[in-house]
Amino acid sequence: MFSDKAKExxxxxxxxxxxxxxxxxxxxxxxxxxxxxxxxxxxxxxxARLLGxxxxxxxxxxxxxxxxxxEKPVGKHHIQVCRNISCSLLGAENLIKHMxxxxxxxxxxxxxxxxxxxxxxxxxxxxxxxPMMQINDDYYENLSAEKIDKILKDLK
Amino acid sequence: MEKILLKNLGxxxxxxxxxxxxxxxxxxxxxxLKHAPESIIQMVKDSGLRGRGGAGFSxxxxxxxIPKDPTVQKYLCCNADEGExxxxxDRGIMENDPHLLIEGxxxxxxxxxxxxxxxxxxxEFVFGTRRLEAAIKEAYEKGFLGNNILxxxxxxxxxxxxxxxxxxxGEETALLESIEGxxxxxxxxxxxPALSGLYGKPTVINNVETLSCIPGIIEKGPKWFSSIGxxxxxxxxxxxxxxxxxxxxxxxxxxxxxxxxxxFSHCGGMLNDGKGVKAVIPGxxxxxxxxxxxLDTPMDFDSLAAKGSMLGSGAVIVMDExxxxxxxxxxxxxxFSHESCGKCxxxxxxxxxxxxxxxxxxxxxxxxxxxxxLESLCTNIFGRTFCPLGDGAVMALRGALKxxxxxxQYHVDHKKCMVS
Ligand SMILES: Cc1cc2nc3c(=O)[nH]c(=O)nc-3n(C[C@H](O)[C@H](O)[C@H](O)COP(=O)(O)O)c2cc1C
Ligand code: SF4
Ligand code: FES
Numbered sequence: 001m002f003s004d005k006a007k008e009x010x011x012x013x014x015x016x017x018x019x020x021x022x023x024x025x026x027x028x029x030x031x032x033x034x035x036x037x038x039x040x041x042x043x044x045x046x047x048a049r050l051l052g053x054x055x056x057x058x059x060x061x062x063x064x065x066x067x068x069x070x071e072k073p074v075g076k077h078h079i080q081v082c083r084n085i086s087c088s089l090l091g092a093e094n095l096i097k098h099m100x101x102x103x104x105x106x107x108x109x110x111x112x113x114x115x116x117x118x119x120x121x122x123x124x125x126x127x128x129x130x131p132m133m134q135i136n137d138d139y140y141e142n143l144s145a146e147k148i149d150k151i152l153k154d155l156k
Numbered sequence: 157m158e159k160i161l162l163k164n165l166g167x168x169x170x171x172x173x174x175x176x177x178x179x180x181x182x183x184x185x186x187x188x189l190k191h192a193p194e195s196i197i198q199m200v201k202d203s204g205l206r207g208r209g210g211a212g213f214s215x216x217x218x219x220x221x222i223p224k225d226p227t228v229q230k231y232l233c234c235n236a237d238e239g240e241x242x243x244x245x246d247r248g249i250m251e252n253d254p255h256l257l258i259e260g261x262x263x264x265x266x267x268x269x270x271x272x273x274x275x276x277x278x279x280e281f282v283f284g285t286r287r288l289e290a291a292i293k294e295a296y297e298k299g300f301l302g303n304n305i306l307x308x309x310x311x312x313x314x315x316x317x318x319x320x321x322x323x324x325x326g327e328e329t330a331l332l333e334s335i336e337g338x339x340x341x342x343x344x345x346x347x348x349p350a351l352s353g354l355y356g357k358p359t360v361i362n363n364v365e366t367l368s369c370i371p372g373i374i375e376k377g378p379k380w381f382s383s384i385g386x387x388x389x390x391x392x393x394x395x396x397x398x399x400x401x402x403x404x405x406x407x408x409x410x411x412x413x414x415x416x417x418x419x420f421s422h423c424g425g426m427l428n429d430g431k432g433v434k435a436v437i438p439g440x441x442x443x444x445x446x447x448x449x450x451l452d453t454p455m456d457f458d459s460l461a462a463k464g465s466m467l468g469s470g471a472v473i474v475m476d477e478x479x480x481x482x483x484x485x486x487x488x489x490x491x492f493s494h495e496s497c498g499k500c501x502x503x504x505x506x507x508x509x510x511x512x513x514x515x516x517x518x519x520x521x522x523x524x525x526x527x528x529x530l531e532s533l534c535t536n537i538f539g540r541t542f543c544p545l546g547d548g549a550v551m552a553l554r555g556a557l558k559x560x561x562x563x564x565q566y567h568v569d570h571k572k573c574m575v576s
Contacts, residue, residue, distance in 0.1 A: 016274075016315040018355060021337035025320055029279075053337075064339040064497075066321035067279045084241045085441060085487050086398035086473055122323070122491050123241035124280050127398035127471070128405045137282040 086127035184371030209363030242471030439468025442548030444555025503546030
């Protein structure tokens with residue numbers, strides 16, 4: 001399942017650590033990226049073989065860390081809105097409701113065209129520019145309903 | 157005050173080695189390599205630097221616990237997991253001045269004799285990771301990393317390990333488990349990491365901001381550092397201000413600055429004129445909140461501890477009079493139950509139980525006796541958890557109950573909020 005580019009990346013990861021097991025987080029991350037945002041059971045079997053681990057141990061790793069989407073495909077744009085305290089003080093709940101309305105889905109759901117998944121997350125370390133959200137790798141800060149409308153329009 | 161940690165923020169291209177060298181970057185490393193490792197440790201001890209990751213432990217002392225035997229592999233880990241809600245200072249350094257951290261880490265590695273270091277950065281910080289990767293590459297190219305650094309005979313390799321969504325990995329032993337490829341659950345202490353840490357080898361774990369203080373201490377001397385701020389908590393500190401203020405942001409100020417000065421002299425005062433301060437969380441959500449009568453408390457390790465709170469990560473969350481404290485307590489507690497690693501029962505079962513009770517109080521379904529129930533659950537959890545996360549959850553809730561018990565009771569009695 002791994003592309004040549006991914007295989008080369010994994011070889012570089014192995015160089016960082018004295019043993020292969022330490023590479024498991026990076027390799028799971030690479031697998032998730034290769035699949036476009038989530039991991040399937042078969043990926044974990046392959047990773048287990050690659051790292052000389054038990055599949056159950058790889059599964060346990062993937063289940064423990066919340067950024068792995070195990071057997072749960074996400075849309076092309078994964079929107080994660082912070083709902084922790086600093087963002088909440090500046091109106092995060094209203095923005096989440098606004099987005100549910102605009103995208104016509106509830107938190108935790110994906111639009112039927114598979115373009116957007118809406119999630120809420122805990123603090124993303126951007127509290128001075130609250131309220132904020134992350135879409136795939138990028139942060140969007142100092143949000144307002146108008147700003148969100150523009151961001152969504154650009155992505156649609 | 158002259159800026160030390162944030163001095164390069166806002167400079168064009170501040171993340172590049174060219175810019176960093178242009179402001180005297182890596183002079184601390186060059187100076188350090190002229191000394192014996194033990195004298196570097198002594199300088200850091202003399203500076204009075206205390207860890208900026210939360211606990212405030214003496215950095216020099218921590219380094220001195222590492223065995224001196226040169227045949228033993230040693231590791232340095234930089235804690236860049238920055239997950240304490242309200243905190244965003246380490247991200248500020250890594251994105252804008254990554255070489256400051258890298259220089260501090262090389263010096264630390266030299267002092268403790270570590271040939272390898274890992275930066276454990278939280279998974280969401282993709283931009284910061286890219287900046288660090290580029291900066292590490294630049295440092296190798298200039299001979300600040302790799303074999304025989306600047307002809308000193310000291311060699312050091314630096315790698316990035318990305319977290320992937322688990323606040324508990326900020327706890328230092330959970331961080332080590334995570335690097336080793338296990339679930340991030342805290343280890344039993346002792347043995348302490350200084351003797352048996354990463355892969356069972358002697359290991360120092362320090363926060364990003366702590367390590368970023370090191371180049372200055374070596375270049376300008378421990379006396380210079382210890383003359384900033386209060387005697388027992390010397391040095392600059394980055395305060396991460398968020399919430400109801402006009403100008404939230406990162407503020408580098410001496411430890412000991414009062415909350416009032418921070419809010420009104422630096423952050424432009426309260427966000428909405430006419431709405432005063434109701435409460436301030438001084439050090440991230442694990443730190444119990446203080447009320448409007450306590451704004452003159454100096455923000456340093458000892459003064460905040462004397463008030464029953466803590467400096468923690470230096471995340472100052474300001475709440476005005478319109479803030480519902482039941483909702484605040486719920487959001488904070490929900491965070492802790494979400495992040496409980498599941499290793500010990502009081503935290504794994506206790507924190508979601510607290511969250512459920514807070515939920516029903518917040519949503520108007522509180523039952524009589526619920527406030528007392530919260531308090532007794534807190535008593536049953538506190539001091540019985542395997543790591544400080546569970547205690548942090550209790551301390552945060554107790555802080556809210558101590559100051560605003562009436563508000564919780566009002567929610568229960570009237571099925572609605574007192575303030576909104
Ligand atoms: C639940 C929990 C989370 C923590 N999160 C962090 C963190 O994100 N960053 C950090 O530097 N320290 C964190 N710490 C503190 C570390 O365990 C450790 O004390 C610190 O990294 C030591 O560095 P210092 O001496 O430079 O402060 C956390 C502690 C606990 C109990
Ligand atoms: S207190 Fe919570 S986070 Fe800490 S070990 Fe126990 S369950 Fe895990
Ligand atoms: S509370 Fe939202 S980014 Fe920190």
